[in-house]
Amino acid sequence: MKNKSACISIGIICVVLATAMTIQIRTMQKENSAVSQAFANSELKDSLLEWKEKSDNAEDNLEKSIARLEEVRKASTSNDNSSAEKQEELKKYNQLLGITDVQGEGIVITVTDSAQDNTAMDLNNLIVHDSDLRSLVNELANAGAEAISINDERIVSTTAITCAGNVILINGNKVGSPFEIKAIGNQESLYGAITRAGGYAYALKARSVQVDAKKSNNVEIAKYTGALTQKYMGNNN
């Protein structure tokens, strides 16, 4: 009798044990097959994909709306002299805002993480950080750049450059090394700002980060793809 109860209770614990083990092994397999970091659970990943799709859809819609707006604008101003002037003005302001594709003379800088595999050095010094990009953008803006983009992410008035783990977020979009920084402006002064001794690019090179600046007569910079919103601000009359 006693032996029987022992068998039953040990059997029950065995059921619990085997169940727990199977669940654990399956969980671990699932975690290992995932691309992202280990602690991000699958629910988060699912919602991320969902939001990504939504954001892509929204971007498509925005693109269409902008095209339509352009059409309407053209139609309404096609047979009017004063509106043609306005149209011209509008184009100019849009260019300044960064919501149109632009081209002109300037430079293209390629910044790449260090190729060195020297473990004796601080790894933090070998990679390109968000602060490095901010400083380079500052240097370019200071040298009179009219339009700047990093990996086709246009730098506009609302742009934030932030760190997000092993990637950098610009305008909320992920970019990674190598970074191609394009700037339109006076070629000589831009090139000088990047190559001058004691400048930020100089300091980057000292950290063995690869900085390669090239002059170009035809730099093409893509427009800002996000939305510029105006919800809280108004004219100060």
Add this chain to the structure above:
Amino acid sequence: MMIIAIIAGCVLGIIIGFLAPTIPYTVSQYLAIAIVAALDSVFGGIASNIKKNFDMKVFISGFFVNAILAMLLTYLGEKLNVDIYLAAIIVFVGRMFNNLGIIRRYYLSKISERREKAEKKAKNK
């Protein structure tokens, strides 16, 4: 009898485990500790059954209290940033080896007894 119970339990458990949903990663370390506690309980149960002092209450309460204490230690360790759960694992695994030793000795002596009996029978004939 005991072996049948263990095998049946394991098969049933594996089937349930495949049907059950997987758990979040953060909970899985607590489950791992519970698994080690359950393994310890199974070995302890078999050993005490062999020693003929198996007590249902001691067995069941031992499993739950050990598992809960180990999980609490894991939680505390997480808060204090010390891997205290390692201590629980060391104790559990140490006990497992102890109990395994008892089980092993029991079956070894059983086998040698049987052999002696067989030899005696052969001599008597």
